[in-house]
Amino acid sequence: MLDRFTPEARRAFVRAGILAHDARPEGGRFGTDALLLALAEQRPFAGPVAAFTLTPDAVPLAATPGRDLLATLGIDLDEVRRRTRHGVDDPARWHLDRLLLRLTLRGPLGDLPLTLHLRKVVEVAAWKPGPITGERLLWGLLADARNGAARTLRTAGVDLAALVAQAGVPVRRAA
Known part of the structure; x- marks a missing residue:
């Protein structure tokens, strides 16, 4: 299914999976918070989306367990990962x-099951024919108010109306 993603969106989605794994290495699930963080880092958009002003430090993602303890011992976890994870990204x-209603990102770090909310993001992004772009991943995040992405964006000062307009998010109008 990743073959439907544009190269930029695929890189961002894989980055999100790596972030989810690192935040929950004991087998947690891959959720929308990791995807939002990866979009803020990678900016995988085909055109200018100036309203997407989110910065990576504004996305709440659980800190990697043990990072502070390793730092007290003089071990830089990021450097260890850089040296030992060649090609993981x-x-x-x-x-x-896809297995029935489950979606799982599988790769060198293992299997990362997508949460219900992230599965909805992917389904919305894949709904229309054509490649899944960074903009379409944004559509998916904004389509379901319960996934928390809009709240995170609003808290970070992102103008949601401008973002919807610039990202080309389809808006259903009341009849």
């Missing part, structure tokens, strides 16, 4: 698999 090594 290569999108070609990752696959998004």
Whole structure:
């Protein structure tokens, strides 16, 4: 299923999976918070989306367990990961698999089941024919108010109306 993603959106989605794994290495699930953080880091948009002013530090994602303890011992966890994870971020090594209603990102770090909310994001992004872009991932995040993405964006000072207009999010009008 990752083959429907544009190269930029695929890289961002894989980055989100890596972030989710690092925040919950004991087998947690891959959720919308990680995707929002990856979009803030990667900016995988085909055109200018100036209203997406979110910065990575404004996205609440659980800190990596043990990072502070390792730092007190003089161990830089980011440096260890950089040296030992060569090629983990290569999108070609990752696959998004569907089994009935479950979606799982599978790759070098293991299996990362998507949460219900993130599965909805992917379904909305894949709804129309054509490639899944960064803008379409934004559509998915904004389509379901219960996933918390709009709240995070609003808290970070993002103008949601401008973001919807610039990202080309389809808006259903009342009859």
